[in-house]
Amino acid sequence: MLRSFRQVFKSNRTPMAAVMIVVLLGLVAYLAPSGGAVSADTVVARVYGHEILMRELAEHMQELYQRYGKQASPEALKPFVQSQALRDLTNQKLMEELAERHHVVVTDEELAARLRAQLRQYPMLWDANGKLKPTAELKQEYGFNPALMERGLRSELLRTKLIQQAALQVPVDEAWITVENRLRNEKVAFQQATLTVDPNTVADPGDAALEALYKAGGDRFLQPPRRIIQFVAVDRAALSKDLQVDDAALKAAFDARKADNTEFKARHILFKAEGDAQIQEATAKAQLLRERLVKGLDFAKTAEELSEDPSAKGNGGDLGWFNSSKMVKPFSDAAATLKVGEISQPVKTQFGVHLIKLEGRREKKFEDVKADLAREITDSRFNARAQERLEQIRKRANGGDLAAAAKSLGSPAQLSQPFSNEPSAQVEGLPELPQIAGEAFRLKVGEVSKPMAFGDRHLLFRVQEERPEAVPPFKEIRTKVLAAYRLEEARKQAVAKAEQALKSGGLQAVGPVTDQAAAPLSGLRDLVNHPGIRKALLDTPVGQTTPVLWSQDGKLWVARITSREPAPALTFETRRTLIQDVQTAEAQKLLSAEMQSLDQQGRLRPGFSSLWGHFGGIYINASAVQVQVED
Template identity: 30%
Template sequence: MLQRIGDALKGQKWLAYLVLGALALVFAAWGAYGIVNLNFGGSDYAAEANGAKISLEEAHNRWLRQQTQWQQRLGGMEIPPDLRKRFQDQMLEGMIGEALIDERTQSLGYRVSTEALREAVQQEPAFQIGGQFSPEAAKGALAQAGISLADYERDLRTQARRAQLEGGIRASEFLTPAERARLAELEGQEREVRYLVLPAERFKSAAGVDDAAGQAYYKAHQAEYMTPESAHLEYAQLSLAALEAQVTASDADLRAAYEKAKGRLEVPEKRHARHVLITGKDDAAALAQAQKVLAEAKAGKDFGELAKQYSQDPGSAHNGGDLGWAERSAFVAPFADALFGMKVGEIKGPVKTQFGYHIIRLDEIQAGKSKSFEEARSDLEAQLKRDRATDRFGEIQERLQTKASEPGADLKALAQEFDLQAGEMPTFVKGAGAPPLGLAPPLQELIFADPPLAVGRLGGPVLLGDDRLAIVKVLEHRKARPKPLAEVRESIVAALTQSRATALALAAAKAARQKLEGGAS
């Protein structure tokens, strides 16, 4: 859910190069927990891209989040210095790419309304309990990902603008020769960047924290050091996957299913073709060019070379217009009608579509056929087991609905009767949940309702998605309360020390910048 929004353009490196101009990255100084820029201007920022500045605060906060995520992946270990340097470089490079794209979307006037943003946030499934948006669920999910609600909303707005830009570019379906040349030029360029590293670690010894400062920080930030509301539960759950593992399907069952499904087991005809796409604002000129290419192709000129020379389809021109194997549904109707009416070796055109004029050559045909029983067996078995398990799942749900509401219903007895996975969960947290049930919004709504599910009472069954259900019994309710200072003292000292060390590193970086501006090297 909360995979960082920047990943939306992963694998789309060409997009940033296509739409944006050159990048200017000025001197930057990195701390182990902070980033300081040494630039030529009066303002402090980590990097500049086409006039769009990445602030020190943005870079600092991004690094803190990513550092936490990487440490979790490393099992709580400190990140080795060489890896830290690599992660920091990758992070800043990613932020630069994001800034370039954001600058372009804003210059083109792409906007996302507050209403649309609010609707997108409220429709996020992980932020809902019982199908309704829950601020508690949103805070819990974002806390697990290390993101504030404000950051999430800002990133969501940015993602929407980028999607508008990407969609506009993709809708054009092709690059002009000039754009392709520019893309090739940009991809081959290298930039030399100089930066100064001032690790905040160097300043920690000068950033001492006494008891008074720690107590003051604790009082001022007590809301950050709360033990959330929670419950101690007994639970029993049933999964569709567990039922599927118990289901068997005989050979006779599978053959009967095969006979019923024959109509759905047709493998459609596929064709292997090449094409040349001619497009342009002047329709008459494009048609004339397409007719010229058609004449050359029919005269025996190598079709692949014609595609490389004339085609304006960036996806196939470099490969001689090769479209690979595809079925009819892969193409727009005019193209599909022409292609699937041709004979092997035939050249046809110009065929007009919304993309331009096409000259098509059919190379091979792979006839459609029905899957044999053996070819379809594994798919049929999986589907049959799924169907039977789904039926059994529904039956158990209905019976549990009745039995769990009976006076004196016992969770452990029901778990044994219906072969449910039973267990105890000492701390099921409001807004966060706990393994193995996870966040479980429907359970959140049941357990922490107003009034909450009574201690000792059986609740459920509750559906956790389409393939899991659970029944629960509350053993104890716990209200939210502040954590004792002694319990959080270490983290407070670490936070204050880091904050002060970062401030000292920033001051040192500013002094270094002044020296550089004065001519020092």
């Protein structure tokens, strides 16, 4: 077959070359991150090849705004709403990717049936002939978008099918069902006491005792692979001469930002519109309404009644004070041309068509913003100079040792203590470690990072060395050995105290006692999520005391069972229902774990350096999404 392809290619060299060029150009265009102006079709994220468009993000943000109601203005909520919307849509695409991997499909027929059933619950959405009203009318009258409902139902069906598929693979034996039935239906009453342990009350015994614990510990103090980095830090003190700002620079910055120093107070009325037909209709509607408003119709009251901006319902369309940078350009440009009290002509933006009434205008004076400008210019200079210096060091080092290059530019290089790639890892003199540990372990030994900004410090580092999994020398981890010794001794003392107290004075001698009325143990999640405590509450006879155990929050715990009402025997139906519940609960855990794993793996490949990176990673278009998204 390959020989045949070559023959065809040789005999049709010119046409095939043209085809290959077209294919190549298309692939390059597809792989390239979207840039330029942001539109409804701009890709704001790509999750394993599944695209999230600006249109989807805006629609979901609008939905979230409606949920939050009048709690805050849209502008104040925007960072949170945008981050949450992108997180929700990313999870949705992860679900779709997972469904593809497990060959789970939601057919159009299934989706249509579920959508019809859902829509039938809302009679106002249907006309007299039993047909669904036009989408534009549904959006205008009820703020209802069938496309959003369809998208949500598809995700719901995919999730249900994935859980059903996974549930069938969960084996459930008789012992599991017996315990689960008891947890749900057996009623247990008990008294419990807790004792808080404070390891800090245990004195440091000295190196001899600690070394004995260290030697006897074996793999107890085994550390995962650890790395040492050579790092260069640049702070404000190192660049103090370059950061001074005189009045001339401040005045020039003030003059260059006159637009930002002019603030407007306005109200608006919004008519949502998508596409040319809707925009024309909304513009005509706005024009007619403007004529009535100019003649004296109350603008605030009208905004309450007619505006399709959710926030207008509680404040009459009031936008408060804003400058040009806080609004989209067509809106701020229109506001800037108005006189106080004047109402604009219809203004088209990406949100729809607006009518704007200007209620105030004020100019900030130089003295009012001087301190803010100085801070902003200083921050900007510091960030630029620090990045520039670290980039110079990086280039001079040329992938090698940073020490000489750093010294020549007045920023000495330092070596870190060994650290692991764990959230709790800490190194003295390197408070940024939690933010850079992942990158430090991603790079190969000898590789140099890019300059990184962390508020008042910028860092550049080189992976100096990797130490394999091992028990470090005692002196290196003495602090950890001491912490282990203190905790062990404090627990020994607490157990001895509790056991002695139980012999002499009962639960009251251990600590504060609380009564738990007879109830199924499944309702006591804080306790039964602990395997030892769950077993103790199930196995301890009435009138007796459980073993002394340690709760999940590190407290000593003990209880006395006061009564027990056995669970009813299982019938065929209750047994089947219980098995299904157990399988479904386990399947949900498996699905969540698989989703989390997909998410973590995808975020390790955020770019487009390869075809695999395009289809196998999670990319966020930073130019389209201005808000930092929480992982």
